Amino acid sequence: MTAQRDIKADTWTVAGRTFTSRLIVGTGKYKSLEENAAAVEASGAEIVTVAVRRVNISDPTQPMLTDFIDPKKTTYLPNTAGCFTAEDAIRTLRLAREAGGWNLVKLEVLGEAKTLYPNMRETLRATEVLVKEGFEPMVYCVDDPIAAKQLEEAGAVAIMPLGAPIGSGLGIQNRVTIRLIVEGANVPVLVDAGVGTASDAAQAMELGCDGVLMNTAIAEAKNPVLMAQAMKAAVEAGRLAYLSGRMQKRRYADPSSPLAGLI
Amino acid sequence: MSLDGSLGIRVNGEHRRVMGPLSVAEMLNELGLDPLRVAVERNLEIVPRGTLDSVCVEDGDDFEIVHFVGGG
Numbered sequence: 001m002t003a004q005r006d007i008k009a010d011t012w013t014v015a016g017r018t019f020t021s022r023l024i025v026g027t028g029k030y031k032s033l034e035e036n037a038a039a040v041e042a043s044g045a046e047i048v049t050v051a052v053r054r055v056n057i058s059d060p061t062q063p064m065l066t067d068f069i070d071p072k073k074t075t076y077l078p079n080t081a082g083c084f085t086a087e088d089a090i091r092t093l094r095l096a097r098e099a100g101g102w103n104l105v106k107l108e109v110l111g112e113a114k115t116l117y118p119n120m121r122e123t124l125r126a127t128e129v130l131v132k133e134g135f136e137p138m139v140y141c142v143d144d145p146i147a148a149k150q151l152e153e154a155g156a157v158a159i160m161p162l163g164a165p166i167g168s169g170l171g172i173q174n175r176v177t178i179r180l181i182v183e184g185a186n187v188p189v190l191v192d193a194g195v196g197t198a199s200d201a202a203q204a205m206e207l208g209c210d211g212v213l214m215n216t217a218i219a220e221a222k223n224p225v226l227m228a229q230a231m232k233a234a235v236e237a238g239r240l241a242y243l244s245g246r247m248q249k250r251r252y253a254d255p256s257s258p259l260a261g262l263i
Numbered sequence: 264m265s266l267d268g269s270l271g272i273r274v275n276g277e278h279r280r281v282m283g284p285l286s287v288a289e290m291l292n293e294l295g296l297d298p299l300r301v302a303v304e305r306n307l308e309i310v311p312r313g314t315l316d317s318v319c320v321e322d323g324d325d326f327e328i329v330h331f332v333g334g335g
Binding site: 027033036060064099100216 | 331332
């Protein structure tokens with residue numbers, strides 16, 4: 001058995017692309033593009049999620065995200081945030097593919113504004129169409145092992161169940177279903193949404209997830225760059241703990257020091 | 264098209280008048296946008312980047328021009 005594991009050698013692969021970092025970070029809600037770039041750097045993330053929006057026609061000289069986070073060095077994962085129908089999401093991703101020139105995308109089709117829970121019927125429908133059009137969708141979904149299986153069968157390249165509602169910071173609400181999804185999946189599983197602090201990210205990794213995606217937990221921390229560093233460490237710690245195989249839980253104490261030879 | 268040769272179009276929901284004839288690439292240039300950083304939809308259809316020079320802007324066209332912004 002290897003005594004220690006080089007975390008850099010512990011890679012994961014989605015749609016034929018291999019990454020070292022298991023942390024994907026969002027780029028929304030930051031106070032400035034500078035702070036955003038510093039947080040991405042501290043997180044060690046190799047993939048960032050981005051939104052697709054109308055350009056500002058009245059002021060085209062405004063600084064752009066691509067000036068601060070280089071799409072040649074960091075993989076941009078375009079999302080469909082704000083889309084409530086399969087059609088809107090597909091239209092958004094067609095534009096994203098044209099703007100960025102790649103097929104790897106994050107699909108999310110929301111059901112309502114209050115919870116931002118995914119609409120799974122629309123999500124599944126959009127997945128089927130996108131796959132036919134050559135996209136490689138990583139799909140945000142409910143923490144439901146059956147829905148996860150259906151998405152995989154439809155061609156999702158990664159399953160991304162929510163730990164808790166988007167932006168809530170509540171942490172993983174249902175460890176059992178996240179674990180069931182991990183056990184049933186043949187594609188990477190990443191907890192997407194609900195992470196609030198480092199222990200939540202570590203927990204996702206301890207459950208055997210391939211990665212974690214978060215935005216608000218870092219962007220809304222008082223010190224986002226420091227929290228990004230914490231999340232990097234938490235994801236690595238959780239991953240190592242998962243690989244190491246935790247001890248069995250007992251209902252009663254079991255002394256760590258030998259009982260023999262007591263004075 | 265009006266008598267002066269100008270075209271009435273919509274860009275991201277706003278009405279504009281531009282002088283024709285012009286290509287989509289020329290329109291982007293006039294708007295101060297870098298074609299390599301945006302994606303263009305014309306009347307609900309993507310205009311592939313490689314064809315921006317050859318597709319002409321026509322009277323009544325409806326354009327959506329998008330780029331990447333911060334998001335989760």
